[in-house]
Amino acid sequence: MTRPVVVLIGPPGAGKTTVGRLVAAELGMPFTDTDELIETEQQMSISDIFVERGEAHxxxxxxxxxxxxxxTGGVVAVGGGAPMTPATAELLESMPVVFLSVTIADAAGRVGFSSARPLLSVNPRATWTRLMGDRRPTYERLATWVVETDGRSAEEVVGDVVAEVRGS
Incomplete structure (x- = not known):
């Protein structure tokens, strides 16, 4: 089995997809975003899957x-809630994981808490804060490295992630 060079975890708005694409390009490796993979395979948006088939599905x-x-190797970004599934958390425990940490102020500016994020569709700020409170201990436990994203450009975050992966 090929292992990823790095798995990116974090809440909505942390920049997992943006940073993941750039890290993969910098390292000359493939990039996989599990949310995009699901949408392609199911031929529907994550939001529609939630509405039509439910969160458990x-x-x-x-x-x-x-x-x-x-x-598949390379760089992998997983959805914000993925590490909360016990089997996924167990799988990630043996992987090189970067937790992209972000505060609500920066997350809100990045994602706008749109309806494309089904868990944030009702009272998005309160929901994001609650989700982050629930998820942060798991993110921190699984993280090989924590990279702060607040007030930083994607390129600055990518530099930190690449440095961690390369051990510099």
């Missing part, structure tokens, strides 16, 4: 997508 699709993605 989405979480199963997500766990399957993560399990497949981490066998």
């Amino acid at each position: 989405f979480r199963q699709l997500e766990a399957d997508a993560v399990a497949r993605a981490v066998t």
Whole structure:
């Protein structure tokens, strides 16, 4: 089994997809975003999957997508809730993981808490804060490295992630 060089975790708005694409380009490796993988395979948006099939169905699709993605090598970004699934968390424990940490102020500016983020569609700021409170201990436990993203450009964050991966 090929292992990823790095798996990016963090809440909505942390920059997992943007940073992941740039890290993969910098390292000359493939990039896999598990949310994009799910949307392509299901031919529907994550939001529509939540509405039409429910969160439990989405979480199963997500766990399957993560399990497949981490066998392809390269750089992998997983959905914000993926590490909360016990099987996914167990899988990530043996991987090189970067937790992209972000505060609500920066996250809100990046994602705008749109309806494309189903768990944030009702009272997005309060929901994000609650989700982050629930998820942060898991993110921190799984993290090989924590990279702060607040007030920083994607390029600055990428520099830190690449430095960690390369051990410099």
